[in-house]
Structure formats: C-alpha cells, structure tokens
Amino acid sequence: MARTPFVHLHNHTEFSLLDGGQRIPDLMKRAADLGMPAVAMTDHGNLFGAVPFFLAARDHGLKPILGAEVYVAPGSRFDRSVDARRRPYYHLLLIAETDEGFKNLVKLVSAGYLEGFYYRPRVDKELLRRHAAGLIATSGCLSAEIPVLLRARAYEEARRVLAEYLEIFGRDRFYLELQDHGLEAQRTVNEGILRLAEETGLPLIATNDVHFLTREDHAAHDVLICIGTGKKRNDEGRLRYSPEHYFKSAEEMAELFPERPDALANTVEIADRCRVELDFGRHHLPRFPVGEGEDLASALRRRAKEGFEARRAAWEREAKAGRLRHPLTDYEARLEKELDTIVEMGFPGYFLITADLIGEAKRKGIAVGPGRGSAAGSLVAYCLGITDIDPLQYDLLFERFLNPQRVTMPDIDIDFCFRRRGEIIDYVTEKYGRENVAQIITFGTLAARAAIRDAGRVLDLPYPEVDRIAKLVPEAIGTKLSEAIEEVPALAEMYRRGGPERELLDVAMRIEGMPRHASVHAAGVVITPEPVVEYVPLFRTNRDEITTQWAKDEVEKVGLLKMDFLGLKTLTLIEDCLASIEAAGLPKPDLDRIPLDDPETYELFGRGDTSGVFQFESSGMRDILRRLKPQKFEDLIALNALYRPGPLGSGMIEDFIQRRHGRVPVTYPHPLTEPILKETYGVIVYQEQVMQIASVMAGYSLGEADLLRRAMGKKKREVMEAERERFVAGAEKRGVSRRDAERIFELMAHFAGYGFNKSHSAAYALVAYRTAYLKAHYRVHFMAAQLTSEKDHTDKLVEYVAACREAGVEILPPSINRSGRYFEVEGDKIRFGLAAIKGVGEGSVDAILEARRRLGRFESLDQLCTEVDRKAINRRVLEALIKSGALDELGDRAALFAALDGALERGARAASDRAAGQASLFGGGEGITAPAPRPPEVPAWSDRERLAGEKEALGFYLSGHPLDEHAERLARVTTHRIAELGAAGEVAVGGMISGLRRRRTRAGEWMAVFNLEDTTGHVECVVFPKLFGEVQDRLEDGAIVVVAGRAEGGEGEFRLLAESVHSLEDAPERAADGLTIVLRADGAPVPIERLERVLESYPGSTPVYFEVVRPGAFRVWLEAGSGHRVSGGRELIGELRRLVGPDAVRPGRPG
Known part of the structure; x- marks a missing residue:
C-alpha cells in the first residue's frame, strides 16, 4: 500500500515558550521515522528556533520549512485601547516560500515585538501588505480571524476578511486550513471552510495544530501549560489542550480527512514550493574606518607593529634581568606569523574593531581586564592592547585561539568594569549606528532542580517536600535528573517506591531542559554592517531592551560579529580600591608594573586569606591554597585550571600538590614531554599541553594539534582511531616506540577531557594576583572596595x-x-x-x-x-x-x-x-534655615x-548584635559559626530563628523550615516531622536556639538537617572532652611554632589531640602534653582553623 503523502505545516516547537512541547531533535527523528519528506516550524510570534530547526532538519534528511504563527491586531498594531483589549489579536499562519519571504517574515516578527507588542507581539494588515512577498498564508486555527468569524456564524464577514487576505497575499499564496482535534467548534469552522473553498475555488490544506510529539506526551505538556499560565493541574477553567494535538502520522491524518485527500496532498505541494536557504557561508563584519591609502590588512599590520615597539622596552628590561623566556627574535617571528594568518583568514577588521573599543574604554578610564579566554594566546592582541598578558612568556598558543585549519570567526571576550559596561555599549552604538547594534538573547531553561520545583507546584505537592527533593539533585551545572536518580541513593529509593514522588520525578524529567523564558545574554552584543534586522529577527524584553531572537551560537553561525562585553565586579572592586588609595594621599600602584614575585602576596595566598580575591575565595580553594603554598605565578595559573569538578574528582589536584612538595617524584610520560610539562610537575593540566605534545612527539602542526584536542574532548571514536594511527606513526618517526606512543596517546585523550584553556587561566590568574596584591598591601582600602562591590x-x-x-x-x-x-x-x-x-x-x-x-x-x-x-x-x-x-x-x-x-x-x-x-520669614537668604522645633520627648528605643x-x-546588625551578650555561652555549646560551614558534616550552630514556616507534609504531619542567624551569616534549617513534635514549643521567630545536625550542600548553598534543637540555656556544652587537630602527612607543612603560640594563648583543662593522616596509608593519634591543655572555646577553634584549615579542627577526641 502506498504511503499517504503528507507534511506537517503547523508545528509548535519548544520555542513556543511553555506552550510548545516538541524538542527539535525529537521532532526531527519522529518526522524522519514517519517517512515525511519535510517538516515545518511555526512557533508563536517568533523565529527563536529557526537556525537549530533548519540544521537539525538537514541532518535528518528533511527539508526545513520556516514559518511562524503570528499575532494579528484587529486594527492598528499601535492600538492599545480598551477596545483592543477585548480582542487584542488573532492568529495567522505564515510560511516562507522564498528567501525574500523569509526576510519579510524576519521583519514581521521583529516588528511584532518592537512596535506591536500588547499581550503578544502583534503585526497588522498594513505590515502584512508591506512584507507579503514570498510568504504563504493560511486561514489558521480556531484563534485565527476567519475561524473566529465562522464560529460566530458571521459567514459574510468571514468572506470579506478572506477577500482582504487574498488581496494581501494573492490567490496562489493563500490556503484554507482544516483541523480536527475532536472539538465541536472545529466541526462548525470546518463546515464554513469547506463552503468557502467551494465558493472561491481556493485550495485546502489539512493540518494538526501540533504542540507535543506523541499522545503519551499530553500529560507532560499539560504541566508545561500550567507552568506558563501560573495554574495548578486541578484548577477549574484553565487552558487545556486536547490529547489530539500531537505529531500524527500521514495515515492518521488521512483517517481524519478521508473525503479530502487533496488537503493532504496540498501540504506536500507547499513543501515542494518552499526554497529557503539560510546563509552560513559568509561573514558580515561592520565597516571599520581606516586612513587614506590603507586597507584593513595594512592598517592592522601598522598598528600591531606600533604596539610591538611600545612593548619593546619592557621586554628588553625583562631580558636584561634574565626573566624573559624567549629572545626578541622569537617575538618578531611570532608577530609576522600571526598577522599573516589573520589577514589570510579575512579577520583584520575584527582585530581593529576590538582594539578600538578597548582603547576607547581605557581613554575613558574604564577598567578593562587583561584578557579572557583563548585570545590571551595572541601576540597581535597583546600588541594592540586587547590583552595584557605576554603569550610567549607563559607558552600560550595562538592556534588555540585562531586556527587556520578551522575557519571560524575569532571570539574575543572582554571584561569591563561592571559599573561602566553600559558606556561601552553606548560607544559601539554611536559609532556603528543604533540600528546596527543589538544585544543577544538567551533562553533560561528548566534545569533539573527548577523542573522539580515547577512540576511540584503544578501537582500541588507541599513545597518543603518538593524543595527537599530538588536539593537532593547535585549542584553541578548540567546535571540531568536521570543521572541524579542513578547517582543519589535517596532519589533512587524514592523513584523505586513509586507514589507521588515518582510522578513528580517523571513529570520533571519530561519537561527538564525546556526553554522557560527569554532574556538578555549577560554579555553578548552583535554589530552588523547594515541594520541588524536585515540579518536576524529582533526581540524586545520586558525591560525594553532590544535583542536578537537568535542565541549567540546561531548569531555566529550566520556570520555576524558577536562580541562579549562582560561586566566583571572584580574590576570595579580594583578601580574603587585604587581610587580609595589615591583619595588617602597614598601613591597609587601601577598594576601593569607590579612584580609578579611579591612575597607578601604569595604569603596571603598561602594562608588562604583570599576572601574577595577573584576566583580564589571559595572555602575549597582556600584549603587547597593552604596545602599547596603557591610560590610563583605559574602555580596560580595551574590552580585556576585545576580547581574544577573534573580534576578535583579525578585526584589530579592531589597529585599536583604531592609533586609540588616533592613527596611524590616528578615523572614524565616521555623525555620529549619534559620541557612541556615541567612547570606543572609532570601533570597534564592544560589543553595547550596536549597540543604541544602532539606537535613535539608526532609532528602535528599546532593547528592540526588543536583539531586533535577538540576530537579528543568530544570523544568521536572514528576520528580518534584515525588520529591514533597518525599519532603513533608520527611518533615512531621521531624514535618513540609504538607501545610508548599508544600509551601517551591514551594519556592525552584522558587528560583532554580535564584539561583547561591555559590562556584563560593565565589571564584570570593575573586578575587574581592583582586583587591579592592590593589586599596584601592596602587591606583597609581593599576591604572598603570589597564591601562596596x-x-x-x-x-x-x-x-x-x-x-x-x-x-x-x-x-x-x-x-x-x-x-x-x-x-x-x-x-x-x-x-x-x-x-x-x-x-x-x-x-x-x-x-x-x-x-x-x-x-x-x-x-x-x-x-x-x-x-x-x-x-x-x-x-x-x-x-x-x-x-x-x-x-x-x-x-x-x-x-x-x-x-x-x-x-x-x-x-x-x-x-x-x-x-x-x-520666601518664608526665615527663608530667602543663602544658607539661612528656619530654626528646628524642639524634638518631641519620647522614650528612647530599647536595644x-x-x-x-x-x-x-x-540587612544585618551593625552597632551590636542580640547574640553579643550570649557570645561566651554560644562558644561553649556550638562547633561552628555559620560562616565556617565550609564542608558538609555533623555540626552544632547557634543563633536566632527568623522566617519560621510550619508546613504539613503530604502525609499530614507537621514540619518546620527556618533561617538560623548568628553574627557571621545565616543558614536554612529543616526540622522533619519526627523531631518537630519534640521541639515545636522552642520554635518561634526571635528565639535563640542551638541546632545540631548534618550540614549538606556545597559552596554558598548550605542547609542544616536538624537532629536536635535546644534552647540556649539547655544546650549541651561541646568540646569539653577534647580538641582534635588533623595533620595530613601529605599536606603542606604546618607552622608548628605559630600553632604552639595559639594553643598557649588559650590555657585551660581541655586535652589537645593530633590526628596524623596519610589517606590510604595510615592514621595515628597523639595527645599533646599536659602543658598544652586549652580552654577549648570557639574563638580558639576559629583561630586554629584559619591556621591549619577549616576542616582540620574539630571539638572532641579522635575517632
């Protein structure tokens, strides 16, 4: 039996935000599996998903048909009157037949947001007339103008409106649309549509108003609708879709319209007519003005060489001091090579534009970061003042930034002072034209935790229970709920048990990853040679900001210049600190010239005294700093690269610390790798090292090595196997045995997944060093700026x-x-x-x-x-x-x-x-003010x-704290202050209750959630039903309590699961039986003399124990002599933790 010809022309993807439930990859797979030749995208009023839809269709062998279901104002798009509110818009399905039609569709959906937004992005018939060329229109769904009139039995008016649309689009580009979702209203409309077709001879098409992929997806889609409309699933009178709004097969569509095979065949005819191509092959850079007799290439060469000469004196000074790693001839050769590559790839304009706007920022006194991302590997960028870190000095690779063997637009991200970032956007807008500059859209998606919380609200489950389940999902960015259920035993058990919790998790998994809302990308700006709308559709946010409708990756794919202007608070902090130093009459340090070997700065890093120091202030990083004791700038670069989930989880950072202190011998995979890995003690830390090993051992060019690194990172098996053979063959030519070559290839492949971009790490390590230098030498000024930030x-x-x-x-x-x-x-x-x-x-x-x-x-x-x-x-x-x-x-x-x-x-x-x-009796004279009346006599406020x-x-207590009078007692009954909760574990903390919320669980039992606040911060506490019954009389806002329990969470998001709650008076004293200090045999040396001085400063009767540990080897306990017994208070514990680490001191005996 021949397959019924049919193409879906009325499709809502995930980019019909919180209304369309079809993920684009899944949609393509289904369309291909059903044997359809093409598929359309017609999202509500936008083209958000046009590029990913187009590319995914091509990848699946389908013809992409680009369209939109636009909103049409009943009168003028500018009308926002009461009359307009009664019926603010109709729907209209538009499909781009030609490239001109797609450009017109881009302009229509842009105008909808920029000019006609009222409840929805609306166009009007005046706009449709202006931009009708190349577009096919249909009579639409139940909310379209003609069906609305047919439902109202206003047939003649429907004919009049049809004539209006035919005048706009022409008879050959307007179709009458039949739909059947089992609704009575559609039967009425279809009768009218068939009558119109018979009387006018217009062609019919059959469509399904598709909002989800399969019938089984209806329930999950219903939850999505509830999220979008703010309703609960059981609410009466809310928006509901029929279960028939799914992506049906051609056969199912034929069963719906057995009498009108022509309506199905016409969908294929429309698909055949559509010939839209998106342009991915060209770059569209804005025009940069150059001097007379110059072109972009010669202007770039001139400016780069001028910058080179400006830096020459500093290089010569460093060379004379023996600190320059490469001769100046290497710099000259590298500059020429980079310039040749940039010119050959057609990007001199990009560098000139970037250098110009950074130069303007510096002229205005706006702080600019020393670099970000792989651009720090470019000597041309350094000479132009785009970056401020010498790429040769730190072995940063140009090919990691701009690879001649992979022609893509350069990507230079720039950090500016957070407070003044807007001035840079203003400058670009003024220089290139307001219509030629736009910010870039970004889509907030339903991540795992958000999906659970949203689904829980729709299912009307108790919030504390939903929140508890959500917080079981690991915090790591990108964690999928399905992975969390496998990895977290509590989630796995909950899912296995079934019931409401399983339904919650199932629904959350179905909606997870869906776009939830559109907003402005934090940094992205697009600059075009002609108005932006000539290249991409535009969007207006609810804050009146104009952005592209396409996200940053899509903007780049169509060849536009995308730049990231990031507002970095640390640069604002630095700027404020320098201004404060200057205001105090002190010499302002020149951060471009401060020594990178300053002892006080490295001492600060080694103490972990890095609160407020960029990228180095988390509790975990501070612990590693105390153990590593960095002594050179390269150590900071490495730490910045290593302090990430992959290296932390793999033990790389432990290996690095052990080698750094000489406790584990430094070895190299092969003698040829020693010069490459020497600064990281034989550990592959950076992506650039993977590239260098491929180059030195197997003869890859650095461009080829970058492609190899990318392939290794993506773990593409076919590519990897081919590269393995090439690498081994190249290595054998250089005298490396096949066995060694294969072993090193595997090592590179393993570390490519963990390796970090050294250029980015070096640039950010420089920002960190500068902030640490200011803190070490100008602490009060630094702290004032830190508070302001x-x-x-x-x-x-x-x-x-x-x-x-x-x-x-x-x-x-x-x-x-x-x-x-x-x-x-x-x-x-x-x-x-x-x-x-x-x-x-x-x-x-x-x-x-x-x-x-x-x-x-x-x-x-x-x-x-x-x-x-x-x-x-x-x-x-x-x-x-x-x-x-x-x-x-x-x-x-x-x-x-x-x-x-x-x-x-x-x-x-x-x-x-x-x-x-x-003028009043006392007014009229400069500075003359009426005498103030005597203040009323009222009692002063109590403390x-x-x-x-x-x-x-x-937001906090400044002149004192309600807990101040209880400080001594709190020190005896708690193990930590709240700010010290640096790692999960058993703790006891004391403070005041605020924000107390009593809730019922689904089982009808009472529980409580509240904030506990001490003088250093606050933490959320959860009291589950079993404990709640025992302690409820102690729980009230303002009560001072001691909560013991388990702290769970990570950096910056802790909560305490209470195991006991005592009033301050009744709380048991802690640490009376001992104080344990953990010393790691594999850690950094502990300053014994300072430790002894601290212990002697707190004499008392509590014994001190040392627990000496080498993980995987031994654990030894020693008791200090009776002369070192202490008073054991929290002040002592805090001082010891600052000295030996936050997790190395605990109340009680060892064990």
Missing part, C-alpha cells in the same frame, strides 16, 4: 563585615554628614556608605550629597527635609536613614521618628513656597528595637 547582596556583606572585624578593621555606622555614596576609608576604619542602606536609592544619595556640598553639613531633621530635593527623598527613605543610624548626630532615633511627620510637612511647605517664588531597626535598614 557587594552592597546589594546582604549575605556577602555580612560575610565581609565579619571578615573586617576578624582583621581588626572597624566598620563605622552610616552618617548623614560623613558617609559618601559607597564604603569609604576613614583613617584605619571603614565608613558605611549611604547607597548600601536598604531603601535609599542612588537618586536619593545624589540629592543628599548635592545638598550637603551646598550646606556643608546637616544640623537637623528639618533642614534635611527642607534642603534636599523632595522628589528624591520621602518618608520611606528617611525612615531607613533613621533606623540605620545615619541620622544619629541629628538626634535620638525614637525622637527623630516621632518628629518625622512634622518635618516632612514643613519640608513640603518650603518646597511649595520655593516653587511659588516666595532590641534599635538593633531590629538596623537589621531592617542594613
């Missing part, structure tokens, strides 16, 4: 304030007369910034500082309310200022609060008088009220 993130602010206190740096409260915008240094103290007070925005701070400059200082609350611009300061701002303590010099907080209404009223009256041009106000205004 996190002023909007309370958790970080609390952590950094605690770090300041531990370092003996006092934080002064905010002051209306002394505080600046941000945190500032006063002598050896730090003054709290006004902009860090919650509820006091930048505009309010501007107005306060402007008035203060004019007046000199504020003398009263009345003066503040009278002299500061009323538009910028209101009751909410003034309340925040009072509660924070910023107005303490103007009076008592309670009195100021009581006087606030009157002061605001007088301020408003003064503003009104000024606006009317009148508890005062501190609660500070917490509300600042």
Whole structure:
C-alpha cells in the first residue's frame, strides 16, 4: 500500500515558550521515522528556533520549512485601547516560500515585538501588505480571524476578511486550513471552510495544530501549560489542550480527512514550493574606518607593529634581568606569523574593531581586564592592547585561539568594569549606528532542580517536600535528573517506591531542559554592517531592551560579529580600591608594573586569606591554597585550571600538590614531554599541553594539534582511531616506540577531557594576583572596595563585615554628614556608605550629597527635609536613614521618628513656597534655615528595637548584635559559626530563628523550615516531622536556639538537617572532652611554632589531640602534653582553623 503523502505545516516547537512541547531533535527523528519528506516550524510570534530547526532538519534528511504563527491586531498594531483589549489579536499562519519571504517574515516578527507588542507581539494588515512577498498564508486555527468569524456564524464577514487576505497575499499564496482535534467548534469552522473553498475555488490544506510529539506526551505538556499560565493541574477553567494535538502520522491524518485527500496532498505541494536557504557561508563584519591609502590588512599590520615597539622596552628590561623566556627574535617571528594568518583568514577588521573599543574604554578610564579566554594566546592582541598578558612568556598558543585549519570567526571576550559596561555599549552604538547594534538573547531553561520545583507546584505537592527533593539533585551545572536518580541513593529509593514522588520525578524529567523564558545574554552584543534586522529577527524584553531572537551560537553561525562585553565586579572592586588609595594621599600602584614575585602576596595566598580575591575565595580553594603554598605565578595559573569538578574528582589536584612538595617524584610520560610539562610537575593540566605534545612527539602542526584536542574532548571514536594511527606513526618517526606512543596517546585523550584553556587561566590568574596584591598591601582600602562591590547582596556583606572585624578593621555606622555614596576609608576604619542602606536609592544619595556640598553639613531633621530635593527623598527613605543610624548626630532615633511627620510637612511647605517664588520669614537668604522645633520627648528605643531597626535598614546588625551578650555561652555549646560551614558534616550552630514556616507534609504531619542567624551569616534549617513534635514549643521567630545536625550542600548553598534543637540555656556544652587537630602527612607543612603560640594563648583543662593522616596509608593519634591543655572555646577553634584549615579542627577526641 502506498504511503499517504503528507507534511506537517503547523508545528509548535519548544520555542513556543511553555506552550510548545516538541524538542527539535525529537521532532526531527519522529518526522524522519514517519517517512515525511519535510517538516515545518511555526512557533508563536517568533523565529527563536529557526537556525537549530533548519540544521537539525538537514541532518535528518528533511527539508526545513520556516514559518511562524503570528499575532494579528484587529486594527492598528499601535492600538492599545480598551477596545483592543477585548480582542487584542488573532492568529495567522505564515510560511516562507522564498528567501525574500523569509526576510519579510524576519521583519514581521521583529516588528511584532518592537512596535506591536500588547499581550503578544502583534503585526497588522498594513505590515502584512508591506512584507507579503514570498510568504504563504493560511486561514489558521480556531484563534485565527476567519475561524473566529465562522464560529460566530458571521459567514459574510468571514468572506470579506478572506477577500482582504487574498488581496494581501494573492490567490496562489493563500490556503484554507482544516483541523480536527475532536472539538465541536472545529466541526462548525470546518463546515464554513469547506463552503468557502467551494465558493472561491481556493485550495485546502489539512493540518494538526501540533504542540507535543506523541499522545503519551499530553500529560507532560499539560504541566508545561500550567507552568506558563501560573495554574495548578486541578484548577477549574484553565487552558487545556486536547490529547489530539500531537505529531500524527500521514495515515492518521488521512483517517481524519478521508473525503479530502487533496488537503493532504496540498501540504506536500507547499513543501515542494518552499526554497529557503539560510546563509552560513559568509561573514558580515561592520565597516571599520581606516586612513587614506590603507586597507584593513595594512592598517592592522601598522598598528600591531606600533604596539610591538611600545612593548619593546619592557621586554628588553625583562631580558636584561634574565626573566624573559624567549629572545626578541622569537617575538618578531611570532608577530609576522600571526598577522599573516589573520589577514589570510579575512579577520583584520575584527582585530581593529576590538582594539578600538578597548582603547576607547581605557581613554575613558574604564577598567578593562587583561584578557579572557583563548585570545590571551595572541601576540597581535597583546600588541594592540586587547590583552595584557605576554603569550610567549607563559607558552600560550595562538592556534588555540585562531586556527587556520578551522575557519571560524575569532571570539574575543572582554571584561569591563561592571559599573561602566553600559558606556561601552553606548560607544559601539554611536559609532556603528543604533540600528546596527543589538544585544543577544538567551533562553533560561528548566534545569533539573527548577523542573522539580515547577512540576511540584503544578501537582500541588507541599513545597518543603518538593524543595527537599530538588536539593537532593547535585549542584553541578548540567546535571540531568536521570543521572541524579542513578547517582543519589535517596532519589533512587524514592523513584523505586513509586507514589507521588515518582510522578513528580517523571513529570520533571519530561519537561527538564525546556526553554522557560527569554532574556538578555549577560554579555553578548552583535554589530552588523547594515541594520541588524536585515540579518536576524529582533526581540524586545520586558525591560525594553532590544535583542536578537537568535542565541549567540546561531548569531555566529550566520556570520555576524558577536562580541562579549562582560561586566566583571572584580574590576570595579580594583578601580574603587585604587581610587580609595589615591583619595588617602597614598601613591597609587601601577598594576601593569607590579612584580609578579611579591612575597607578601604569595604569603596571603598561602594562608588562604583570599576572601574577595577573584576566583580564589571559595572555602575549597582556600584549603587547597593552604596545602599547596603557591610560590610563583605559574602555580596560580595551574590552580585556576585545576580547581574544577573534573580534576578535583579525578585526584589530579592531589597529585599536583604531592609533586609540588616533592613527596611524590616528578615523572614524565616521555623525555620529549619534559620541557612541556615541567612547570606543572609532570601533570597534564592544560589543553595547550596536549597540543604541544602532539606537535613535539608526532609532528602535528599546532593547528592540526588543536583539531586533535577538540576530537579528543568530544570523544568521536572514528576520528580518534584515525588520529591514533597518525599519532603513533608520527611518533615512531621521531624514535618513540609504538607501545610508548599508544600509551601517551591514551594519556592525552584522558587528560583532554580535564584539561583547561591555559590562556584563560593565565589571564584570570593575573586578575587574581592583582586583587591579592592590593589586599596584601592596602587591606583597609581593599576591604572598603570589597564591601562596596557587594552592597546589594546582604549575605556577602555580612560575610565581609565579619571578615573586617576578624582583621581588626572597624566598620563605622552610616552618617548623614560623613558617609559618601559607597564604603569609604576613614583613617584605619571603614565608613558605611549611604547607597548600601536598604531603601535609599542612588537618586536619593545624589540629592543628599548635592545638598550637603551646598550646606556643608546637616544640623537637623528639618533642614534635611527642607534642603534636599523632595522628589528624591520621602518618608520611606528617611525612615531607613533613621533606623540605620545615619541620622544619629541629628538626634535620638525614637525622637527623630516621632518628629518625622512634622518635618516632612514643613519640608513640603518650603518646597511649595520655593516653587511659588516666595520666601518664608526665615527663608530667602543663602544658607539661612528656619530654626528646628524642639524634638518631641519620647522614650528612647530599647536595644532590641534599635538593633531590629538596623537589621531592617542594613540587612544585618551593625552597632551590636542580640547574640553579643550570649557570645561566651554560644562558644561553649556550638562547633561552628555559620560562616565556617565550609564542608558538609555533623555540626552544632547557634543563633536566632527568623522566617519560621510550619508546613504539613503530604502525609499530614507537621514540619518546620527556618533561617538560623548568628553574627557571621545565616543558614536554612529543616526540622522533619519526627523531631518537630519534640521541639515545636522552642520554635518561634526571635528565639535563640542551638541546632545540631548534618550540614549538606556545597559552596554558598548550605542547609542544616536538624537532629536536635535546644534552647540556649539547655544546650549541651561541646568540646569539653577534647580538641582534635588533623595533620595530613601529605599536606603542606604546618607552622608548628605559630600553632604552639595559639594553643598557649588559650590555657585551660581541655586535652589537645593530633590526628596524623596519610589517606590510604595510615592514621595515628597523639595527645599533646599536659602543658598544652586549652580552654577549648570557639574563638580558639576559629583561630586554629584559619591556621591549619577549616576542616582540620574539630571539638572532641579522635575517632
């Protein structure tokens, strides 16, 4: 029996966000399996998925048909009136027949977002007339204009609208669409459609309004719809799709329309007519102006050589000091080689554009990073000032960045000061034209944890239970739920048991990875020679930002210049720190010239004193720093590359530390590899080392070696086998035995999966070194800048304030007369910034500082309310200022609060008088202010009220803490402060309860979740039903309790599963029976003299034990002499942890 000819022309993929449930790869496989010759994509109002859809169809041997189901305004697309709200839009199916038609579709969907957005991105008939060429249209689904009229039995009006569409598209490009999803309304519409076809002679097509792939996907798609509409599955009256909206076979479609085989055949005819090709073969770089008589290539050569000469003196200085690893002749040869490659590949304009915008940033005093990604391997980039790290000095490879044997657009990502990144986008927009610049879209997807939480809400399961299940999924980026169920025993057991939890996990797996929303990529900007819309469709975000509709990879595939302008907070921190140093009258260090062998900086790294140091501040990294004790810049580059999940999990970092300290002999896979691996003690750490080994041992060019590295990383078996033979043959020619060559190839393949880009690691190690240098030499200024950088993130602010206190740096409260915008240094103290007070925005701070400059200082609350611009300061701002303590010099907080209404009223009256041009009795003279009325006599706030106000205004307690009076007791009954929860394990922490939430589980039992806060931070605590019954009377907001239990989680996201909750009075004392210090025989040397001094500073009766460990070999316990018994408090534990590591000290005896 012959296969029924049919093509699906009405398809909603995953890019009909939270409405289409078809993943593009799965859609292609099904279409191919069903023997269809082509398949269409017609997402709602957009072309988000056009490029991946097009490429996937080609990969499956299918013809891609590009279209969209656009929204058509009933009148003008600009109409947002009440009438428009009653029926804001109709649907209309459009399919691109030709390349011109696709360009018109791009312009239509762009205009929908940029001009017609009202509930949905709408076009109108005026736009359709302007951009109809090359497009095929159909009468559409039940929500299209003609079917809506047919449902209303308005047949003549439907005919009139049909005539309008025929006038726009022509009879040969408009089809009447039949659908049947088992709905009564569709039968009515189909009757009308058939009558229209009979009366007009227009062709019919049969479609299914496809939203999910198979009938079995209906339930998961229903959950997706609920997520998109904010509903629960059991809600009445919500949007529901029929189970028939799936991707049916041609035979199933023929069964739906047995009387109209022509309607099926016409879908194939349309597919045959469509001839759209996307252009992947050309690059479209913006035009860069060059001097008269120059072209792009000669301009690049000239500027690169000028930059080379500008750097020559520094190279000669380094050579004279014996620190330059290569002669200048190597630099000259490398420059020529790189220039030749860049010109041959057609990219001189790219380098000139990039150098120009970085030069502009530097001219404006905007901090720019020394490099990012593989671009740091280019000497041309270094000479142009694009990067600031010498690629030859650190053996960075140009071919890792730009490979002549793999022609792709260069990719230079640039870090700018976070605060001033927008100025760079403004500069590019002004230079190349507003229509020629756009930011790039990105799609937030339902990752495993989010999928569980969203599915749980739709299924109406108790949130604490859903949250608990979600947190069982490992935090590692990209972790799939199916993998987590295999790897995490609790999830596996839950899935095996079945019931609601299994349904939750099943639904979550079905929706996992689906795009959830569109937003602006954090860094991506596209620059084009003509308006961007001539190349890609555009989108407008809900923040009114214009972006491409295609993500960064798709933008690059169609040959556009994509640049990443990243806002890096660390650069802003550095900029603020340097400004603070200069403001204090100290010589400002030139970070381009600081020595990279500064002893104080390496001592800081070795102590793990790296809070606020870029890429080196996590607790795990600090522990490794203490064990490694880096002594040279190359150690920092290596650590930056090694501190990643792969190397950490494989034991590479342990091996590196052991070799670094000489506890394990340094060996090399082959003598030829020694020069390549010497700086990493024989361990393959970098991708560049894999490339160099292939080059030195087997004769690969570096370009070929880069292709080999990529193939190894992707583990393509066929490619790997061919490369293995080539590598072995090349190695044998160089005297390497076949056995050794095969062993080394396997070693390279293994490490290629773990190896990191050395260029990126070196550039970021330089940023880290600079921040550490500033912290080592200008600690107070660094800490002030550090606090400013996190002023909007309370958790970080609390952590950094605690770090300041531990370092003996006092934080002064905010002051209306002394505080600046941000945190500032006063002598050896730090003054709290006004902009860090919650509820006091930048505009309010501007107005306060402007008035203060004019007046000199504020003398009263009345003066503040009278002299500061009323538009910028209101009751909410003034309340925040009072509660924070910023107005303490103007009076008592309670009195100021009581006087606030009157002061605001007088301020408003003064503003009104000024606006009317009148002068009050005391006004009219510069600086003359009415005397403030006497403050009301009211009782002062209690300490508890005062501190609660500070917490509300600042996010934490500044002048004191409710726990201060309990500090000694807390030290005896806890094992850790909250900020010390650096690794999961059994702990006891004390603090105040806040945010208490009591919830019922699905079984109807009560449990509780709350935040526990101490002076260093807060942690979420979970009390499960078994314990809740015993301790519920102790759980209330503001109660001070001690919670013992198991801390679980990773960097920055801990929670405590409670095993006991005691009031502070009843909590058992800890550490009375001993204090254990763990010393690793394979770790960095412990400073014994300093350790002894610390122990002697806390004399007492608690015995001290040393647990000496070599993993896999031995564990020995020793008791210190009776002269070293200690008082065992938490202060001692904290000091010991800072000395020997956060996980190396614990209360109690060994064992």
